[in-house]
Amino acid sequence: MIKFENMKIANTILIAGCLALVLTSCKDDEIITCVPMDGSTLKLTVQPTFGAQDLHLDSIYTTAEGYKVQFTEIKFYIQDVKNGSSTIISDGLFDFRSRGTLLLEASGDPLDFIELQANLGVDSSINHDNPSEFPNSSWLNISNSNDMHWGWNPGYIFVKIEAKADTIADGNDIFDHNVVFHVGLDANMQTLDYANLNWLALGNDVHELQFGLDLATFLQGSTQSIDLQTEYSSHSAPGQEALTLKVMENFKEALTLL
Amino acid sequence: MKYALIAFVIVATFFSCKKDNVGYEPTPYELDIPSHFPDMIIPIDNPMTFEGVALGRKLFYEKQLSGDNTQACAACHSPQTAFSDGNQFSTGIDGLEGNRNSMALINLGWQNFFFWDGRAATLEEQILEPVIDPIEMHETWPNAVSKLYGSQEYRDMFYQAFGETGIDSVKVSKAIAQFLRTMISGNSKYDVIYKAENNLPLSASDQAMYATVSPEESAGYDLFKSLNGADCFHCHNGPLMQVQKFSNNGLDPVFSDNGRGDVTGNPSDNGKFKVPTLRNIAYSAPYMHDGRFATLDEVINHYSFGINISPTLDPLIEYAAQGGVQLGPFEADLVKKFLLTLSDESFINNPDFQEPQ
Numbered sequence: 272m273i274k275f276e277n278m279k280i281a282n283t284i285l286i287a288g289c290l291a292l293v294l295t296s297c298k299d300d301e302i303i304t305c306v307p308m309d310g311s312t313l314k315l316t317v318q319p320t321f322g323a324q325d326l327h328l329d330s331i332y333t334t335a336e337g338y339k340v341q342f343t344e345i346k347f348y349i350q351d352v353k354n355g356s357s358t359i360i361s362d363g364l365f366d367f368r369s370r371g372t373l374l375l376e377a378s379g380d381p382l383d384f385i386e387l388q389a390n391l392g393v394d395s396s397i398n399h400d401n402p403s404e405f406p407n408s409s410w411l412n413i414s415n416s417n418d419m420h421w422g423w424n425p426g427y428i429f430v431k432i433e434a435k436a437d438t439i440a441d442g443n444d445i446f447d448h449n450v451v452f453h454v455g456l457d458a459n460m461q462t463l464d465y466a467n468l469n470w471l472a473l474g475n476d477v478h479e480l481q482f483g484l485d486l487a488t489f490l491q492g493s494t495q496s497i498d499l500q501t502e503y504s505s506h507s508a509p510g511q512e513a514l515t516l517k518v519m520e521n522f523k524e525a526l527t528l529l
Numbered sequence: 530m531k532y533a534l535i536a537f538v539i540v541a542t543f544f545s546c547k548k549d550n551v552g553y554e555p556t557p558y559e560l561d562i563p564s565h566f567p568d569m570i571i572p573i574d575n576p577m578t579f580e581g582v583a584l585g586r587k588l589f590y591e592k593q594l595s596g597d598n599t600q601a602c603a604a605c606h607s608p609q610t611a612f613s614d615g616n617q618f619s620t621g622i623d624g625l626e627g628n629r630n631s632m633a634l635i636n637l638g639w640q641n642f643f644f645w646d647g648r649a650a651t652l653e654e655q656i657l658e659p660v661i662d663p664i665e666m667h668e669t670w671p672n673a674v675s676k677l678y679g680s681q682e683y684r685d686m687f688y689q690a691f692g693e694t695g696i697d698s699v700k701v702s703k704a705i706a707q708f709l710r711t712m713i714s715g716n717s718k719y720d721v722i723y724k725a726e727n728n729l730p731l732s733a734s735d736q737a738m739y740a741t742v743s744p745e746e747s748a749g750y751d752l753f754k755s756l757n758g759a760d761c762f763h764c765h766n767g768p769l770m771q772v773q774k775f776s777n778n779g780l781d782p783v784f785s786d787n788g789r790g791d792v793t794g795n796p797s798d799n800g801k802f803k804v805p806t807l808r809n810i811a812y813s814a815p816y817m818h819d820g821r822f823a824t825l826d827e828v829i830n831h832y833s834f835g836i837n838i839s840p841t842l843d844p845l846i847e848y849a850a851q852g853g854v855q856l857g858p859f860e861a862d863l864v865k866k867f868l869l870t871l872s873d874e875s876f877i878n879n880p881d882f883q884e885p886q
Contacts, residue, residue, distance in 0.1 A: 418772035433844045
């Protein structure tokens, strides 16, 4: 009995010793990571539509003029996303083909953002900076901006819409009419301002703000329309100013809170 | 139960500190990234080390990775062709040809997807394929690993690189990926043109190189960027001289190879292939995913007059309806002269990229 008790004590000491060894033996290798408590996750999402129906890339839609159109790319930048002096995030890139409906994701408290202001595009103060020097986490870094950057001097493409259209109503669906809207340059940046934000609680402390982007409204704005038969290309180049501005204004009108 | 717990703790103690017990201390490898390039994101599970890079380099030239010990990765990616193959299609160990041109291995650390159809998401994933491809190296990974394990030198090198005994395909791919990430090309005439254009500081050697840029090369660059000129820059720009996307660039009206479409299953992707870098293009002939063009003249002629319209043609080829951008012979020659500024001899001849002796 005494022998058994001694064995119990010895075993207990051995186990405790081993545990202590395990806990201390690799001290040099330890990496102590402190994960800050960031609070809620805020997500901004954009659902492209064509009128009342959700829009899918490469699907066919009919414009007010009766043209058929397949959108192949929808991308845009927002930057300096904030409410007054409270910044949500410095920049976000919407890329419908690669990233779906997600515009941006950041940490923050939805109560701090009952209003929201942002640039549709990139402010001139950073639009011509070295695109390699933005941090890897920034959508302005050249590795992330990818084809949304022209070059240092023109800067970033703010809004990119590419499509293929059939503008001849002959019953044959031949989408040989290329539509390319690449809009940038400092003068064309727009500002966005939304109030009475309705953050949806998704659970797990995630809150989402949903936007809609109606490409039918983009083509047929309240004050000006874009006729794809004649207005199908803008690279914000000299001589394209009118269409360039129309693209930005109609795009801004089409981007609404849901 | 208690003894099992004791045994577990002791075993755990030994394994948790294996690194300390054997003195495995890899040397971190600092990449020499050109000042105008973005940072390279290195996978957390495959950090760069001198030991890993040295092993990867040896494996890149290792013929034992093939079924009959005759072909290494370098067989289809040789230094003098910008780590591509000068043949239209590469021939595997059984004498069989593939149907796509071997891609040049340049600045792979910044790529978002690999192969012409983008079917591999990471470099490590890409490296696993050619060894077991029946029309390429036609070997099994167990056999390849077994051959490597027979070498004391390899066993030592793998241990030095990964701190573990044993060799497997994952370690092979990680080591080769480390080596490939060192293969950075950013020292061409184009690079000094890019820096000067954007007011980045030029080193003395940069300035000397910039002084050799001819008026024709500059004019070619202007055409290259011009919407009403060659209009190349939509897909080829920036430090990498490419954008990362898939594009149908009008090679065929109907497709014998669906490219990206066969990966996604989406007919809207048919006929699309990865946009490659134009760096070192003078070395990497032939051109296009199927190597159909032997010369740069043929390539420029394609974009000038040879565009074929198809349902998935890239909308950025805006002059498709007239066959292309219609460059005349003089303009085409200027664009070609600019394309030759993308040659980086220090990359091609870098001794660190050659077969180790």
